[in-house]
Amino acid sequence: MVILILMIPIIFLLFLLLKKTTPIKSINILITAVCSLIVLFIILSPEICFKFSINGAKLFFYNVFPYVFPFMILSNLIIYYGGVEIYSKFLGILCKPQKLPKNTAIVLAISALCGYPLGAKYSCDLYEEGIIDFKTFERIINIASNAGPLFIVGSVGTSMLGSRHSGYILLASCYASCILMGILIPYKAPKMHIDIKKNNNIQSENNFGVSIKKSVENAIQVSIQLMGFIVFFSLLIGILKNSILFKSIQNPIVKSLILGCIEMTNGCSIISTSQISFELKMLSMSFLICFGGFCVISQIYSFVGKYKVSPVKFILRKLVQGFLGSLICFILISFSPKNDAKYTFNFQFSKYNFTLYYTYLIIIFLVPIFSSKFSRRKH
Incomplete structure (x- = not known):
């Protein structure tokens, strides 16, 4: 008052x-x-702020730091020892449907495995090294921006919904929305072809000690930065939750979407405990995971903001990706075995279901590749 x-x-x-x-x-x-x-x-209200700041710090140290920190060290070492060139040879085929050069394959791989915001971070690294041009850089930060499988399947699917089955559906819809964004985003071929700078990241002495030292220093710097964003946005959510206007909202979906658009983990957590249908929970969660929320967008812009990438265009594209993710999630739920989809709790993930949903993922990745090859043959 x-x-x-x-x-x-x-x-x-x-x-x-x-x-x-x-x-x-x-x-x-x-x-x-x-x-x-x-x-x-x-x-x-210092007690409320203290409580939510501590919650943000716990969220970082227990759910983000344990997998982001080692992944960043390993990713830095891969890039430092010429991993861009190696990945472009083996995974370059994944870049063709997205209209991206082969040397961005490592960013797609890191984004698919690690999730927000490492895809943007390593896109910046490639741009700074002169390996990709600005148009490619602007394009890839929209494509290689997704939540990681550990968060989607582990935190959201298994922990919040009590079902890995649901987690794999959300994961498939997230990956498919990224692929569709690559197809839908307008593409202009660069006037000049940029080759990979071979040996640009490899020291002549090949000193592993120096390499790992630089990798750890970079990982610590980025981790502290991520922790700051998570704690700050947890504080904002705490203030919003205790505001008079927010408490006056009765609809749980509206509440969860408001909080989720600020920070997706809190939004997904509220949706999972809401008294709404399973289908609506899945569609809402899929939107939030694909959109990412302003906490994630702020983390991404802490890396890409200095390169004058339009924030309005980026946010609008993330909103489009959120709606695409919800649509794909609806399609996957429709084709899922009905008796399995209803078991949001105590779900036993059978060998049949494991094979089924990995088949979905493989089809999602292969269809754009074959369609691009077919279109080239026609021309």
């Missing part, structure tokens, strides 16, 4: 300040006002 009373004069002052200002100054005033309100909330 105290905050509500204090907000009235602040809103009035904002109206007076924004009345005759330029767009840039208006944005500066709004951000300053919002940050001031958050500081005010922290002063008046």
Whole structure:
């Protein structure tokens, strides 16, 4: 109630300040006002802020750091020892349906295995090394931006929904939406072909000690950065949850989507405990996982923002990817065995289902490859 009373004069002052200002100054005033309100909330309700900041730190140390940190060290070492060239030879075929050069195969592989925001991080590395041009860089950050299989199958499917079956459906819809984005995003071939800079990342001495030291330092720097984003957005969610406006919302789907668009893990957690149908839970979760939420988008933009990539275009494309993911999820649920789909809890994942859903994944990846080859033969 105290905050509500204090907000009235602040809103009035904002109206007076924004009345005759330029767009840039208006944005500066709004951000300053919002940050001031958050500081005010922290002063008046320190126990809530402390609780949610601790929750964010726990989320990072128990759910993010254990798999992101070693993956980053290994990915850095792979790139440092010429992995871009090696991956382009073996996995280059995956890039053709996405209209990407073969030397981006390593980014697609890292994104598929590790998830947000490492695909964007290593896209930046390739661009900084001069291995890809700006158009390719702008394109790949939209394609190689997805949640990781450990989060989707482990955290969302097994832990939240109690079913790996559901996790694999969400994983398939996430990967398929990335592939479709590669097909749908307009493509302009670069005027000049950029070759891989061979031996650019390999030291002449081949000193493994120096290589692993640099890899660990980079992984620590990025991990601390990710922790800061997660703690900050956990604090924002805590403030939002305890606000009068949010408490007045009765619809659980609206609540979960609002929180999920800020931070997807919290949104998925609320959806999993909501009293709604299984199909609606899956469609909502698929949207949030493919969209990523503003916490993930902020993490991605901490890497790509300095290269003047349009944030509006990126967010709109992520929204499109979210809707595509929900549509694909609906199709997969429709073709799933009906008796299995209803077991959202205590589901026994049989050998038959394991084979079935991996068959789905293989078909999703192979169809664009064969279609691109068929279209080339026609021309």
